[in-house]
Amino acid sequence: MKRWIPWIVALVALGWAASKIVPPSEKGMAASEFGRLPVVFNGRVQPFDSIARNSLMQIRNRQSLPDDASKGTNASKGTMEATPWLLELVFKPDIADTRRVFRIDHPDVKALLGLPLDADPAKGDDGKYYSWSRLEATFPKLREQVAPAQKKESTTRTTFEQAVIKVNNAIGLYLRLQNTVQPMRTTNFAGELAAYQASIKPGVEAFKARMGNAAFDTNALARLLGFAQRYLAMDGMEAPLILAPDQRLKEGDGWLRMGDALLQASIPAPLFKHIVGEKPLPPEEVDRLMETVGTLPLHPGIARFAAISEAYRAGDAAAFNRSVSEYRALLERPFAMELAKATRETAFHRTEPFYSALVLYVAAFLLACAFWTGFSETVRRTAWFLVVVAFAIHNAGLVTRMLLEGRPPVTNLYSSAIFIGWGAVGLGLLLEHFWKNAIGLAVGSLLGFASLVIAHMLSLSGDTMEMMRAVLDTNFWLATHVTIVTLGYAATYVAGFLAIFYVVLGVFTPVLDEKVGRSLTRMVYGIICFATLFSFTGTVLGGIWADQSWGRFWGWDPKENGALMIVLWNALVLHARLGGLVRERGLNLAAVGGNIVTAWSWFGTNMLGVGLHAYGFTDAAFLGLLGFVAFNLAIIGLGLMPTSTWRSVRARGKATTVTGGKTAPAPAV
Secondary structure, three states: OHHHHHHHHHHHHHHHHHHHHOOOOOOOOOHHHHHOOEEEEOOEEEEHHHHHHHHHHHHHOOOEEEOOHHHOOOOOOOEEEHHHHHHHHHHOHHHHOOOOOEEOOOHHHHHHOOOOOOOEHHHOEOOOEEOHHHHHHHHHHHHHHHHHHHHOOHHHOOHHHHHHHHHHHHHHHHHHHHOOOOOOOOOOHHHHHHHHHHHHHHHHHHHHHHHOOOOOOHHHHHHHHHHHHHHHHHHHOOOOEOEOOOOOOOOOOOOEOHHHHHHHOOOOHHHHHHHOOOOOOOHHHHHHHHHHOOOOOOOHHHHHHHHHHHHHHHOOHHHHHHHHHHHHHHHHOOOHHHHHHHHHHHHHHHHOHHHHHHHHHHHHHHHHHHHHOOOOHHHHHHHHHHHHHHHHHHHHHHHHHHHHHOOOOOOOHHHHHHHHHHHHHHHHHHHHHHHOOOHHHHHHHHHHHHHHHHHHHHHOOOOOOOOOOHHHOOHHHHHHHHHHHHHHHHHHHHHHHHHHHHHHHHHHOOOOOHHHHHHHHHHHHHHHHHHHHHHHHHHHHHHHHHHHHHOOOOOOOHHHHHHHHHHHHHHHHHHHHHOOOOOHHHHHHHHHHHHHHHHHHHOHHHHOOOOOOOOOOOHHHHHHHHHHHHHHHHHHHHHOOOHHHOHHHHHHOOOOOEEOOEEOOOOOO
8 A cells, every 4th residue: 555655645746736727617707718818018928817917916926915905904705816906907996996906015115105114904004015095195205216216226226215116116017007908097988989989080180180271170179189198198108018910000010009009090199299299200200190190990909998898897797708709709810829829828827837846845855854754665755756746847837938938948037946946856856766865855856946936036026928138039049058057057056955965964863874975975976067067068158159149258247257156166176076185074065165156156146237147136135145145154164063063973973073174084974
């Protein structure tokens, strides 16, 4: 029976993860169907579902909110997911504005906005989350602080200034989303659309007459210009582009915002901006646009969205679902690829493969630790099966992201965390295949868990599949240089964490006998060799890429220097071992130092604010880096303690002294 336990546990884990593939049944309005509609935002095609999730993550640090979040406590009867929240925000903003979605933590920002510093359930304050209706009156005070803060370099901003900018960006995103489908505060978009269509013909005639210095109908022109100003303001909010190109529209070469599409049917946005003095145009462009005034039909998608709006506001589920289906049918033939991509991305978010893998990594790590305390081989095999299942799910998520982006696995910091975890787990499984002592499982699952936690924290900044800088937008080099260097990161971390296990097991437990110590050291040495090969190869390939892109092989960019530091550190460790400068303990302590060097290359160089790879300084990332460095220095200090204090050595009745970096004749530890 025991031999079947690992299989049963693995099948249960796999079934739990696979159960998320099946979409939940929906009664009433099919919000998920609306969420699968494709739009363009942040430079790429994505579903409404992704916009909702990423936006809510930026605003609230969560992808959902309590369904009664307007009522003063986070204890809720249910949960409102991201897409239903976006629907409410767009079509029923009066209700959405009462939901506490804005997370504000900095006490000085709270004071600036007139918010209580601590939770007060009696007044409906939890001390963390606030609604737009609560912030709207004092928002101008926040805006006064934003301009001076934005003028500063990110590395010189105070925590208050960073918090002010973060809240301002969250509010700006919130208001942009409200203008996605219809003008903000619209209560009857279908009725407004009908009135606008009725005003186009007489208004355009009056507009042309005025431009030609002839008599014109002032009332007709005023009505049309009123709509035009409203839609120009809507277009200026830079909301997502939700209307696909239509062949009948001469000006519709790409995806359109709703405001821009509405203006095309009367006075094109560029021409209107020219008239009001916002953005002057050359005379020949003005003449060209004048020929299009009033000649283009209304985009067919506008009426569909108006019907969706009307049905949602009326609570008519049947009409809502029908309108969504009709708009989807409108896109079916010309935009089948975009529809399919949006559907796949929605399913990817719903299944949450990285969260499932994270949970299983934790379970596997605990089982691996239990094996060391004396549990049977069945426990180790169960941990093995769990890591295999988690790795398969991790791999599926990684491959799905690659297919969605059309890119190699590493394109930004978020994807590098996903890939480093994947590489570390793969190496851990390889080690376990040869040694079968649960150490490879423990290190692999721990690094898999840690990397996915880091990825989650990085996802708080928004879209994790954003467009790349043009100079980096090269699939060949992304697949070679970036992937190989990142595998070098993963391998160096595996060696470093194996070495941490060496120190911890040696100092605090009797587990590190001579056999385990030798096995761990061989693992560390082999992985460092692997890391050196990949780090060196990847760094050289990066130089070739730089030479092709900028005409120089090496430019002392901080990221380049960080990659070189990893190569030099690993080479130093290998030479020290081959030269006899370090032996078992020294090799492991040097490998722990590799964690610090790799962390600096991976994250530290990005926070300097200079170079191609500078992504901005944040207190959270800096403090996290400092904490990680301090932890590894503490491990090194622990490992430098006399071996007579090590519990594993005392258990063997042996001791080793270290002098001048070389071990004494006593057996090395």
